[in-house]
Amino acid sequence: MKVTVKDVKHIANLSRLTVSEQEIEKFTEQFNQILDYADILQKVDTTGIEPTPYVLPLSNVLREDVAVQGVSHEEALKNAPEVHNGGFKVPRVLE
Secondary structure: OOHHHHHHHHHHHOOOOOOHHHHHHHHHHHHHHHHHHHHHHHOOOOOOOOOOOOOOOOHHHHHHHHOOOOOOOHHHHHOOOOOOOOOOOOOOOOO
16 A cells, blocks of 8 residues: 555644645655555564564563561651651641
8 A cells, every 4th residue: 555645645634734745745755665664574474473562572570579577657757857746847838
């Protein structure tokens, strides 16, 4: 399927783009080059190759999810610059 000048004008209109006649010719050629390349890729023999969304193998690099004991309330607040009503005191943002 070849892209025509009419197709490019329609795409530009849908995209609300102002495109000059020179650009229309250029884009028509470029769209057709892209489609020609896609046709070449369609001819590649892929029998026995599993479809995948990634070109490289993925591996999980995260550590095992293990529950650990957290810090106590008092221990967390001992490094706070200021404490107010049992919590961190921070500067007022809204007045």
